[in-house]
Amino acid sequence: MSTTTTPFVRTPWRGHADQSELDRWLPVAETVRERLAAGALERDRASARPAAELDVLREAGLDGLLVPIEFGGHGAHWETAFAITRILARADASVAQILGYHYLNQACITFYCPSGEQQADWYRRTSEGRWFWSDSFNPVSPDLSVVAEGENYRLNGLKRFATGASVADKIITGGIAQGGWHDGQLLIFAVDGQREGVEHLDDWDHLGQRASASGSVRYSNVLITPDDVIGVDLEEPFSTVVTPGVQLLFGNVYLGIAEGALAQAKELTLARKNAWFLSTVDRYSDDPFVHRVFGELVSRTAAVEALADKLGRRFDTAAALGADTTAADRAELEIAIAQLKVVSTEVGLDVASRVFEVTGASSTSSANGLDIYWRNLRTHSLHDPVDYKKSEVGANYLTGAVAPISLYT
Structure with a gap:
């Protein structure tokens, strides 16, 4: 690798999302989620290319969310972007993953361009062309x-x-x-x-x-x-921040899947007639054992959500450092996000599996498609073994060790 003494790159990202930004974009995401939900199960079963769905994202303005305003985008923050992917994952984790990858790959303009002029050119072209990135x-x-x-x-x-x-x-x-x-x-x-x-x-x-x-x-x-x-790639700390960003995306997608599974389980449970024959209540939705399972799963999911929100805001802080990012900054971010990866994986898998306990045998009908949440999370969570994330966190806690930088850490 060659070396250079020229500052690697400036960053266009500054500050954090305010309430007005969140109030603008999160309802947009909810509207898009509703549109995606209508055909998500059919697309899954057909293994269809989601080209039309990307047009839905474009219509909503989500493609240019993170592009600076001066280059034709909306100038929003990473906190907002991660929250949007989480909302979409409640209905369609496939499209949510593609959108999150779009944000992170589009951001390579910032992470790797050697000058502000080149960044500006790339951002203008992507904005004018409404490009999606993978x-x-x-x-x-x-x-x-x-x-x-x-x-x-x-x-x-x-x-x-x-x-x-x-x-x-x-x-x-x-x-x-x-x-x-x-x-x-x-x-x-x-x-x-x-x-x-x-x-x-x-x-x-x-x-x-x-x-x-x-x-x-x-x-x-x-x-x-x-x-x-x-x-x-000059192997400097700032450009490698993109990888913790990918891991943070995964944590939000897993969380969104868990939230989607809970929402459908609630709907199915409220629609169930009667109750188990040994129960002392008339409907499943009034059964204290059903309440107990929902209470556990909802509470654990809320805890993951709190951590994901905290890290979404922290990622904006990291992204704003630009060329001033140190190896220590990068390592601290990596470990914090690895913690989310651990709990979002395990809680998400548990939620997506145990919702069947409260929705009953009828919920296994193919028409319901309740299995899609577990299938999506189980498949994607094998992207990189969560045991290695646990090891990263544990080794750092005990000895301060940091895993070698890779496209997984």
Whole structure:
């Protein structure tokens, strides 16, 4: 890697969301949630590409939520963005994941662009084009080949689990450049989703998150021009803040899934007639044993929500540091978000499973689709083993140790 003494990047993010911002955008998210809920189960069962759903997000203005106002966006904050993805996950975790990835991949403009002028150009173009962003940066797939061809590069290789790539306008990816101006550097660039040589394999066939367009992308001699380059990974702390951001997104999606499962379970329980034959009440909704289960699950979910809200606000503080971010700042943020990842995973899985205890045998009907919450959370929570998050938190608490930076930590 080359080094530089030039400040890496300025950050356009400042301050925190005020109540007026939240009052503006959270109702918008609720309206979008209602629209997504209408077809979420059918999209899941069809493993459909959610192209039309991205248009719904565009109509609501959610695509440009975090883009600075001076570049054509809404200039909102990360706290608001994470809250929106949580709300959408209550109805459609697949679309919520794609939207969260959009925010974090679009933010690579800030995390990796070497100058304010380049940031401004990228943000203006994404705003004018209403671009949706995804990535193909899965670290467990083989590295991509990026070989110089004059002032350009040619991209080849395969990346699996490229969530949202088949419906995105831009795909963030990269690799170690071989030759050319960036020889030996980890080059970060944005590829047009439908550029010649970009093939979406549609091979995502898993238990959950079935409408997340998480199939593989094959690159065959794809042209990468200087205009596609976002920047170079200089291994400085600020750019790596994007990974805790991804983990914070996951925690909010898991929380939203749990909240969605509870909401549907409440609806089904209130609709149940009669009561268990040994009960002393007339309806299931009046049974103290049903109350006990709901009380436990709702309380634990509320605790996760409080932590997620706190960390959403803290992420805005971290994002505002920009090039002043230190390794210690980054480590503290990572550990705090890892704690959310642990509890959101375990509480979410418990909620999505135990709601069946209070909704009864009839709730297992395929028509209800109550299983979608557990399937989505169980599938996505295996993205990276939660035991390793527990280990990160425990080691840091005991000895101050910090896990090596990766695309999972």
